[in-house]
Amino acid sequence: MTDRKATLSVGEQSIELPVYSGTVGPDVIDVRGLVQQGVFTYDPGFVSTAACESAITYIDGANGVLLHRGYPIEQLAEHSDYLELCYLLLNGELPSAEENKKFHETIKNHTMLHDQMRNFFHGFRRDAHPMAIMCGVVGALSAFYHDQMDLKSEEQREITAHRLIAKMPTIAAWCYKYSIGQPFVYPRNDLSYSENFLQMMFGVPCEEYKPNPVLAKAMDKIFILHADHEQNASTSTVRLAGSTGASPYACIASGIAALWGPAHGGANEAVLDMLNEIGDVDNIETYIAKAKDKDDPFRLMGFGHRVYKNFDPRAKVMAETAHEVLSELGMEDDPLLKIAQRLEKIALEDDYFIERKLYPNVDFYSGLILKAIGIPTSMFTVIFAMSRTIGWYSHWNEMVSGDYRIGRPRQLYTGSPKRDYPTK
Secondary structure (H helix, E strand, C coil), X not given: CCCEEEEEEXXXXXXXXXXXXXXXXXXXXXXXXXXXXXXXXXXXXXXXCCCXXXXXXXXXXXXXXXXXXXXXXXXXXXXXXXHHHHHHHHHCCCCCHHHHHHHHHHHHCCCCCCCCHHHHHHCCCCCCCHHHHHHHHHHHHHHHCCCCCCCCCHHHHHHHHHHHHHHHHHHHHHHHHHHHCCCCCCCCCCCCHHHHHHHHHHCECCECCCXXXXXXXXXXXXXXXCCCCCCCHHHHHHHHHHCCCCCHHHHHHHHHHHHCCXXXXXXXXXXXXXXXXXXXXXXXXXXXXXXXXXXXXXXXXXXXXXXXXXXXXXXXXXXXXXXXXXHHCCCCCCHHHXXXXXXXXXXXXXXXXXXHCCCECHHHHHHHHHHHHCCCHHHHHHHHHHHHHHHHHHHHHHHHHCCCCCCCCCCCCCCCCCCCCCCC
């Protein structure tokens, strides 16, 4: 923070506004006082507006940097696991060995769903989209834990965090099982977080499921890389809903609803659809030409990012993980992988892509990994939501732990001015 001022001139009026500096990143101009002067700022999409103060995640899009509590995402993906990252996002520091062990054990002890929730699943149509089911079930958690909703209680907020982290894989896997008509598989406390998710997805009651360690490691990497991404649309939705004092379960459900939009959470599914449309390496040049033609509706998916104007730091980790998974499954010659590799090479060498900074992003390879593991495209966004829950909750918790006001964006009104109702 500094005591510097910015001066805004509106007609003959001069308004002084405070200028603040964060730990890293651009300075911000505090425009809160403008409302007393009878003017607002106009910023559609809030692309130039800092709506909150946060110490959780920092993104430097120009240089391809993503930090969680100061730690680079590449280091966390290499050395940490998802549950340790959850602890970090929630508490601000990495856990000690004892704290880490206790946290893992606590999460394992909260993975079961209330048995009545089985009936809730059966209330949906069999062909319902898994995201629709997940949104409803997560919102319904507030009906089962309504007696522990004192937002001022740090202990109750911590218990709620544990419940959400632990139960989301169970909810996600049951969404899938319900959609294919298979019986629900219960969580097992002898498995890791990612192993448990895979066994609930692909296990059946009639035989023991043994998770593949390579696939479990890949799932854990996907969880880590999607855990948080600062003030994106869904996180902002959670914060805005939370500013009303709503149940945290309802707030997370609102984040799921926002993530469901194809412009936000459906990118890896769109990448897979694009690779299938290209069909063969021999067709790539034709589709590259279509992508460069501004009058052609075809778009290359998985390249570029709204925030990153350089290489997405998560993409390299995903690329390496994709090769590990496809090698483990004997799918090195997978035609979609070959198309993806060729597209990546072109994007890194072609002046058209370089000038526009259209580098491969995290979604480019994550869809390939999920497909190889056997997860249907309808579940891609569900897994994204499951991973992002810790980010949403950490931001919600940060907000309600401090001083906050109910969100109330303003507008530029362009409708009719006051007019009288016509009389006969």
